[in-house]
Amino acid sequence: MTSSAVLLVPALVIMATAPLGAGEFATLKEQIATARKALTNMVLYLDKRGPEQQKQVKETADAVSAHFAKLKAPAGKAAEFKELKDTWEAFKKTREKDLVPAILAGEREKYEKIGAGIQKERLDRMYALIAILEK
DSSP: OOHHHHHHHHHHHHHHHSOTTTTHHHHHHHHHHHHHHHHHHHHHOGGGOSHHHHHHHHHHHHHHHHHHHHOOOOTTOHHHHHHHHHHHHHHHHHIIIIIHHHHHTTOHHHHHHHHHTHHHHHHHHHHHHHHHHHO
16 A cells, blocks of 8 residues: 555544534634634735725625535524624625625725624624534
8 A cells, every 4th residue: 555545544434433514614614714714814915805805805705605504503503604604694695795895885983883893792602603603
């Protein structure tokens, strides 16, 4: 057996015996972070406010929503899952309806207040809920 095969076989065994859906919440967390980074870039860099960046902001948020559509609540954690999903939906709605328009209009005070206020609270809560759901 080659050295790469020696490393690959145990990895395949671990993957095959891992519970179905293991890591799905870690993936969700990464997707949320990616969506946040796309929006943060729009805030930080004036040249990142054009149609291409706006598309990226929307697509990264839509990817999170699509991932949610595939997820199910872990056993005994339906309430936490529902709260996570509801928090994401509120977070996304605020992004689309309030935050992005304020950024594009150059309303710095407004977008900073939203971003550092309710959106930060929601983001922190989502990460806390994901930590609970991953266990």
